[in-house]
Amino acid sequence: MRLLILFALIFAPVMTLTAQDSMPAAPYANRQLDDPAMEREAQELMFTLRCLKCQSQSIADSDAPMAGDMRHQVRTRLMAGDSPEQIRSWLVDRYGDYVSYAPRVSASTWPLFALPLVLFLLGAFILRRRLGRKKGAEV
Template identity: 60%
Template sequence: MRRLLILAALVAAVPAIAQEEQSTAPYAYRQLDDPAKEARAQDLMETLRCLQCQGQSIADSDAPIAGSMRSLVRERIARGEEPEAIRAWLIERYGDYVSYAPQLTGLTWPLFAVPAALLLLAFLLLRRRFSGKGGAR
């Protein structure tokens, strides 16, 4: 009886195993046949952040969502879409966080302006300090 239950469990698991092998993301782990298109896809994938891992690009991540995103990128490159159009579509779909190359927008301008202002302030303070006008020697 126990063997029969084990056999039944294995038979029930076969469709699930077969379904896992049939990936919904055909290009998750398979490269494009055209080397030039694959190079463009790789370049783009290295600049896109995995939403699950967050510290890895989709090119480096083994997370399922990264595989799906790799497949999307390759499929769209194969259809002739430009990498920047694909990036814009992914940003629209997932938000600015998906891109390692942030865009200058109304929300992100402080990220660019604050470091520049701090550098300018440091330069002015150092210039004043070392020019002799700022204090006693």
Template identity: 70%
Template structure:
């Protein structure tokens, strides 16, 4: 009985925490552009190349998810502080993983994503070549 009550209380606490995060006001730069047009252009270009982790199919520039707003705020505030876009990208990748970038780099963990399609295409081509070769040999 004590375990059931503890489980229910922890589920209630997690639900309340998740609801509190969604009801928090957005960060200042989530929906507000930078005053310097050059810096805003840099921020916008960078935000177009970063994936919203909640939406997964939109960039953080296009997403209305609270997490994307927080990421836009981070990008804009760091650019306003003078940080380079590539340094911000590296920080976000370190924090959220390679998935946050629409342009993932080949590394120890991502190389299979690039190699497997090539290997499958080569195997399919080899099988097709052998099948066509057998048909030509049987016809003659």
């Protein structure tokens, strides 16, 4: 019994790691759409979506299985009549703001957009006070 438990502890993680890669790719993961205009829309959208596994590549550039599944979702939803913005919203709702290279401003993300402006204004204020003191001391 101990041998069986040891075997399961050793090989269970290995089997779960290889399970995803042994699955066949989604039909539209690597196949382009027949309509060139629709494929162009799909490509433009895919370059603005981040691969969640690679994190530094768009789903258009990534070879990760998850990126292939996301490419498939983009293409099938375009064929179903969804607009690129509807698809982006669906993916953001499903995977979070991180999936988009152009995140939405929301209650949780507005500090990220405001912080650079606040830091710039604070730096300008400190610089002005320091330079103002030096000019006053020279006179």
